[in-house]
Amino acid sequence: MQVYPKINYRGGKRYFFRFSLVQRIQHIVLFTCVITLSLTGFPLRYHDQSWAEPLYNFMGGIDVAPWIHRGMGSVLLGLFVFHTGYWLYLFFKHRVGRLIRDDELTVGNFFKEFFSMEMIPTAQDGRDIVAMFKHLLYFTNKPPQYNRISWKEKFDYFAPYWGIPILGPAGAALWWRDEFTQIFPGWLLNAFYIMHTDEALLAALFIFFVHWYNVHYAPEKFPLGTVFLTGYLSEADMIHEHYAEYTETMKAEGLEHEIKLQGHH
């Protein structure tokens, strides 16, 4: 596996490692699916709106768009499975593997390792949220200092990670409705219909505003945050968004004396 330097220098500026190539590719597949699924799905939900028909026809119309939708949905479900395998692989290789090597594999240690993975929400996230509100409500002018994965990013991560298992199987049941009703009652399809369309709406509304605000619309990022392409985050953004990780990395790289202060931009 490729080893990524923690800090990269480009044009005399520091860039901090965030995402590996495999992760970036997963993200590209994810958003390609989500965008295509939205474009082929929401015209149906909002069929009575004036934009629905032209958009749907652009996406191939009733003869093609449903198949694009089903195809992309299958890819997305595949991605979900792949990603689960991916983190399980990393988890066992790096963490459980080390435990075995060090002969420390106990149930307690196993769970300790599991819960120390960087995506798992922790008590620190709760403290970060409190700190954030203190800052936002002017009780202090010290911005919160997030670690490698802030609570917002964890939310962004778990939104699709809970969304896909809800949307995907529901969509598959609606797709294979005939076979589905051989085993299950039809009213489940009514439930799946709501799950599918409403969870999709939540995802779309969330991504369009909240996620894209965090990565694209925010004043210092507009018009395009590039970390999803390069995998590296600029020093200014790092200070702004991941100050705790920033200081840690700088210390680890022996750049302690060059650590910049958080606050003024």
Next chain:
Amino acid sequence: MGLLVVNTVHRDMTRWHSANAFLGEKSKYALLLVLLVSVFCASFWSAPVQAEDELNCVLCHKFRGLSRIDEEGNFRLFYINENLFMKGPHKRINCMDCHRDIEKIPHDPAKKVNCTTECHLLEPSGKKKFSHKPVAKILEKSVHGRFDEDGKPKEYQEDYPTCKSCHEQPLYRPLSFFKGVSSGVSRRGLGRCKTCHQTGDFAEDFYNHVTSRLQKTRESKEIVEICAKCHEDPAFQKRHGLDNVVASYKDTYHYKAIRFGSDRTADCVDCHIVYGESVHSVESMDSPTSATYKANIAQTCRNAECHHEAGEGIASYRVHVDYNNKEKNPMEYYMLKFFSGLMAAVLYFFIVVIFLELLRRLFPNFSFNSAERSGHAVTKPTTEGGE
């Protein structure tokens, strides 16, 4: 002779059958058509009668503005578009075959046409005089009939449909089956017929008649609109204690696909008619012989060239869901409430956070903590939270 025709066509068909495998359904129609034609060839077709317009009705009725306002305040248009009139089965009958009260020209205001009148055309299968009476009888027995089982007139008589409520003058929708399926008359198919059946427009009419019957006579969209004319009217729903079934149907994929131009999903008549019966025989869902009676639903879904493989479970799928009706659709109601709540909670939480964050950027250094305000607006690096 008939067999020969079948063979040739069948060869043609296998060719495009392989090229257009998904048109397989239609090829069956083509075969059926050819069979029908060859069977009928040997028999009869009542002597081709052309609307001669003996009395030259269009002398006056060809003018678009021939009209008046009647005593009920309705705009009555007496215009006949001859081009379109000649494109439907009624071209074979004279004006006065239906407008029977007209005996002289110029004429008095004509009375309403009775569609069950026997006309002078002979119905080929039984050689009886043709009439729309059988259809009227089916309609009478259906949920749309004006009388209840005891023969008593139902309440709100004027709400019950007559022929004209759903039908305009019928027009042919011919199909062509040569080198693929397309709309219109196939000159090649017609050429074959005309070799033998040369008299008048017999071949063309027959072709039009049969190919129009080999498919849905109307687009699904039109059917939904026709039913919606009454069933979408809130006052009508209230009078008859009906739900807004049109609105709930429009929430389904069935309608949405139709809305975007598909003709493959179910419209109103696909589910509300027992497979193979006349579309005029809609029954109440409480009637045990109805297509929508609880015990028959699965069969209806399976039959209608739609969900062949569906299991019995499909019967409990609810097509007409009113998401605002707690009593009728509790599961849907509460699920919707849950998702609305979830959406509102998540999105409004983040909207507030983002708004505050933006506002914070306008006043980056302000703090209620006066010590901070006067001191440096910077933080020493720590790995703990903001404090």
Next chain:
Amino acid sequence: MLNLIKTVIHKLYILVLMAFTVWYGFFLYPVIFGHSADHSVEALVVESTERAGSFLDEAHLAEESMFDAALKEQGSTATTDLGYMVIEEQYVQGHFHHVGMKVESDDSNLCLRCHGAVPHDKAKSIRAFLNMHAFYVACETCHIQPKEDAEAWAFRWYDKAEGNIISNPPGLTSLDKSMYGNYGAKIAPGFLKSDGNFRFLNGAKERAFVAKYLKEKDVLSSTQQSKMKKIIHRNINDKPLLCDGCHTADKEKAYLPFVQLGYPNRRMHDLTSTEVVGMIEKYQEFYMPKFLLPGDGWHEETAEGEE
């Protein structure tokens, strides 16, 4: 300086984004909670019954709903898809035979502003025919004729949308029967001025006058209104032009100059043929001679009802 501009743009962007955030909040509400708003049947029904209970009795309610229906029907079209052709046509409630076309309404004729497009109702036996003529002949063509000693009118076609003079409609020479009478234009009388220009009898000036009257009529007293009506109608003949004015076997005597109006020989022959002229004569035999004098009839009917 550059820094200042940067700061201003930065702050402006923040403000815009804040505004967007607020807008998004409002935008979301119906998206999240507005599901199936089209089920709100109750509200509509309640509204109409309330309206009924307030001041209208049953009969009025029927008239009211007729009016509502007319409003709803106005300009609505029906589409029939035959696969090989799509028919878009005017929707006429209860009309069985296909119309097959959309119809342009006459928005320019000043009489129609009050009398409507289907004005003939009194002479029962021929009212439909009269309305048919009203589709391509302006009211004043038959209802205003030159005084006995005055010079004859000239006639021209005007387009229904704007009321402008146009050349003879090409539809006149069409063999397609659905084009008969359906020219999007009407024949109207006028004067040939000395400079050779044509001016309609009911031209822009007269239209403006009627428009002004309609606009301000409510502030006029009822007496003044009668006075104005008298002025507007002062040129109307007691006896309108009758059928045989134009449909006469003697083409030379026809009131309308068919040739000049662009009628081809074939059509002219139809209009003056024994078929039409004979029918009119037949009418005279079959029906009370009264209809031939609708000019006499209509005042009486207005005052006394049917005889």
